[in-house]
Amino acid sequence: MADAPQIASLILRGNPRAIAKGITHVEDGTSEAEKIMALLYPHTGKAHVIGITGSGGVGKSTLIEKLVKELRSQGKTVGVVAVDPTSPFSGGAFLGDRIRMQELTVDEGVFIRSMATRNNPGGLSLATRDTVRILDASGKDIIIIETVGAGQAEVDIIKVAPTVVVMLAPGFGDEIQAIKAGIMEIGDIFAINKADRENADKAVIDIQAMLQLGNQKSKWIPPIVKTIATTGEGIIELLEKIREHKEYLSKGEDSLRQRRIVREELEEALKKKTADYILDTLQKQGELDRLISKLLSREIDPLSAAEEALTKILTWSKGR
Ligand SMILES: Nc1nc2c(ncn2[C@@H]2O[C@H](COP(=O)(O)OP(=O)(O)O)[C@@H](O)[C@H]2O)c(=O)[nH]1
Ligand SMILES: [Mg+2]
The missing domain is CATH 3.40.50.300 (P-loop containing nucleotide triphosphate hydrolases)
Incomplete structure (x- = not known):
């Protein structure tokens, strides 16, 4: 399977096979997809x-x-x-x-x-x-x-x-x-x-x-x-x-609508990236299982758990 830069440059030349390949990456949510999309974005x-x-x-x-x-x-x-x-x-x-x-x-x-x-x-x-x-x-x-x-x-x-x-x-x-x-x-x-x-x-x-x-x-x-x-x-x-x-x-005439759409996309991207990072860090520190148990036993509610997690992450990152 060709790598992201190669697929992206073929897509830019309109190659149908590369287009199909790129779409398959996107549908499967592969890590290549993210790279391909980053390379293509300036050309959209x-x-x-x-x-x-x-x-x-x-x-x-x-x-x-x-x-x-x-x-x-x-x-x-x-x-x-x-x-x-x-x-x-x-x-x-x-x-x-x-x-x-x-x-x-x-x-x-x-x-x-x-x-x-x-x-x-x-x-x-x-x-x-x-x-x-x-x-x-x-x-x-x-x-x-x-x-x-x-x-x-x-x-x-x-x-x-x-x-x-x-x-x-x-x-x-x-x-x-x-x-x-x-x-x-x-x-x-x-x-x-x-x-x-x-x-x-x-x-x-x-x-x-x-x-x-x-x-x-x-x-x-x-x-x-x-x-x-x-x-x-x-x-x-x-x-x-x-x-x-x-x-x-x-x-x-509709530039406000476009700004709003782009803002929403940025918001979604931020949510995804921060959530991935936080979940990953919690997992590595063994905190994720602890929070899940606390939720199961009704010791804490989900939003408070998220707040607790965020506080922990911020403290850890300051300590580094
Ligand atoms: N009488 C008539 N039938 C149509 C017209 N446009 C589509 N159809 C028929 O309606 C059915 C559904 O069409 P289709 O394009 O698959 O609809 P879609 O589900 O909206 O994509 C098909 O049998 C078409 O031939 C039209 O303008 N007049
Ligand atoms: Mg149809």
């Missing part, structure tokens, strides 16, 4: 990352296939990351059929990857974020993330994708609760797919009404686009709205 932040979220069956994969084809015909390179355990690409739902799938996957301008979310109750995982960064560093112009809009995942998507497309289908009445619970706030663009069905116009009006109810914080007014993913109708218009949103972002 160039791609336009687009999240596409919506319920299972709304037509996300079908739409993404059409988007990829259109973007390729415009000469853009594309990465696709699917965080949808219910419809993996290999399951046949993606790209319609095998032949068309091969058509796209032999194309070096496209890299497609499904992510497993089983170890990740929080929805979009760290692995997804790093996978997006690998594709970004590899030089892909556009990166599309497919997520099922259920629970936490839809909220997490905004941490990874500066542009979020929320997909709905006509007759989404059942989903109104979910919509109220947060999906309206995360959508930069709304796509009413399956517009070949009845009530597509009613869906547009319903979304418009809901958007007007929400308190509009930014200058961006989310456009609503009708699409028919199966035929590709509306795809050009959707891409145009995506491009307009990118332009809006490039004017720095």
Whole structure:
């Protein structure tokens, strides 16, 4: 197995095998992954990352296939990351059929990857974020993330994708609760797919009404686009709205959101690094078992135990 610097430099040249290898490291959480990501980080932040979220069956994969084809015909390179355990690409739902799938996957301008979310109750995982960064560093112009809009995942998507497309289908009445619970706030663009069905116009009006109810914080007014993913109708218009949103972002309109996201990531990284260090030190000093026993016997509560541990660590480090 090649080492981190070699994998990283091949990723930077867009080598598909290295990209795949890098993603596997990230998924497995290896120590190489951390090194690879550190080497790639300065080369990220160039791609336009687009999240596409919506319920299972709304037509996300079908739409993404059409988007990829259109973007390729415009000469853009594309990465696709699917965080949808219910419809993996290999399951046949993606790209319609095998032949068309091969058509796209032999194309070096496209890299497609499904992510497993089983170890990740929080929805979009760290692995997804790093996978997006690998594709970004590899030089892909556009990166599309497919997520099922259920629970936490839809909220997490905004941490990874500066542009979020929320997909709905006509007759989404059942989903109104979910919509109220947060999906309206995360959508930069709304796509009413399956517009070949009845009530597509009613869906547009319903979304418009809901958007007007929400308190509009930014200058961006989310456009609503009708699409028919199966035929590709509306795809050009959707891409145009995506491009307009990118332009809006490039004017720095949303820099506060970006600062907040980066701050959160730093906070997470600090928590991880300090927790690893503290646990490791406690373990070495034989303190970890002692604290666990005290918790089991209810002599101490977890937060007080953490405080005690921290005090010990600080005392030890002063003594060194
Ligand atoms: N009638 C109609 N069917 C569609 C449309 N888009 C997708 N479908 C179908 O809906 C089903 C689910 O599509 P899929 O892309 O797998 O949905 P996903 O779960 O959101 O990724 C498939 O059978 C598609 O052919 C559309 O615009 N109109
Ligand atoms: Mg899908």
